[in-house]
Amino acid sequence: MTAKEEGEGTASTLFARGVSVHFEGVTALEDVDLDLAPGEILGLIGPNGAGKTTLVNVLTGFQRPDTGTVGIDRAEMTGRPAHDFARAGLGRTFQAVRLFAGMTVLDNVELGAVGKGVARGQARAEARQILDWLDLGSMADTVSGTLPYGDERWVGLARALAGRPRFLLLDEPAAGLNEAEAERLVATVARIRDRFGCGVLIIEHNMQLVMSLCDRIHVLEHGRTIATGTPAEAQADPEVRRAYLGGHGPGSTDAEAQAAGGRRRAASFAPGRDLLAVEGLQVNYGPVQALRGISLSIGEGELVSVIGPNGAGKSTLTLAVAGIVPPAAGHIRYDGADLSGRPAERIVRDGISLVPEGRxxxxxxxxxxxxxxxxxxxxxxxxxxxxxxxxxxxxxxxxxxxxxxxxxxxxxxxxxxxxxxxxxxxKPRLLLLDEPSLGLAPLVIDLVFDILARMRDAGQTILLVEQNADRALAISDRTYVLRSGAIVLSGASADLAVDPAFDEAYFGFAQNAPAGAAAEAPAP
Structure with missing residues (x-):
């Protein structure tokens, strides 16, 4: 449904109508409509800063909208506390797992039912049933604070299910999971829908997972809805490609990419010897593996870009090179010397400067x-x-x-x-730039990238992490595509800018997938 209906949803839906949220003058959401029906799996996607988590917070009572309404089954819930949303049939998980670390797994899951108003004895019995159904029964008496990261996420899901939700909202459930765990998640969410009949809304950066699992896709950009439809329709929608990739997107002509991103360097350029060489780099945040053994290099005078979807590990790479986060394995060699163990301030004095995301x-x-x-x-x-x-x-x-x-x-x-x-x-020999275009108006982005092109032409060595793929490909000499902490494609930027294989590397699905081509979820 796309038309507004007097601030109400249809029977048996979770709905939002004309929802807007502003934070200190910044628009997080603007006039957003959304419907989720029982038995439906809806993917909510969009680039960094699109407003996805803010919308989920509105739908669950954690954030009151400035304008608009939210509700369940035609009943308006706007402004009511989060526990009222839970008792009306909402369950959710969070980006950061929020278990009670000193309590057992069983106690955590039981609380999900108690919070819904279920009597303690019955809540405990239902908690055991859910843990067994999710193959988590063996850890029922384990103290939650001792669990590995992947198990924490499963327990968070079990706790949400213990509240008997009619609508289940999952905020980045696959974050930090390896490929096998993500496949298990796909199968489990499909089983949840089939067993409990609940509507499921899932925010997820793993595009391959979203497209294989969801019945419909809702796409946000800068707080506004830019597309809704089937996974195949979302994959083929030029507005979705533009939101993620910028401009026309790779696969367009080189002239179009140049127009969108800036002037390319003269073809006669040849970089000097390697100034930076990253070898088998692995970075962990606690139990989460953010970089999975990546290797790359940058020659003197070269501008190299690293691009990829949200959560790919791009910023982690710059932080590791700058000495802000320590590697768990691998080497970072700068001018032939290993940077292992050097403090960040020493790395700055040695000639590496970082311009972080967010200014x-x-x-x-x-x-x-x-x-x-x-x-x-x-x-x-x-x-x-x-x-x-x-x-x-x-x-x-x-x-x-x-x-x-x-x-x-x-x-x-x-x-x-x-x-x-x-x-x-x-006076850096190597300049690290993390998302310099983020949050800027198009004309200002043009100015910033013109400055970067002049710095490049003057011989400055640059590692550029950039969300706008078109601009990064147009200005850089070489590009690495990072997805889920691993390099999945690399090459000369001029070649990648017109390579149809780029889409599959970036998103995890082929360019211009035909209608109905989205893979089916694995069988439970």
């Missing part, structure tokens, strides 16, 4: 003071090379105009220029 200026300090802070690790407190400062201000003239202004008063695009300029004042 992170010092808002109360002036532009000048922010720039001085960038030079400090390499030259000492307050000691800025005047020639380097003049060069940076010539590259970013808006910063010269705003030199005495507080950084917190700059626009998003001006702040992005500031953090790049600040990193350059450390």
């Amino acid at each position: 992170h200026v010092f808002p109360a300090l002036t532009v000048e003071e922010n720039l001085i802070a960038g030079a400090t690790p390499a030259r000492g407190r307050g000691n800025v090379d005047p020639a380097a400062l003049e060069e940076v201000l010539a590259t970013f003239p808006i910063l010269k105009e705003r030199y005495r202004s507080a950084a917190g008063k700059l626009s998003g695009g001006e702040q992005q220029q500031l953090v790049i300029a600040r990193a350059l004042l450390a």
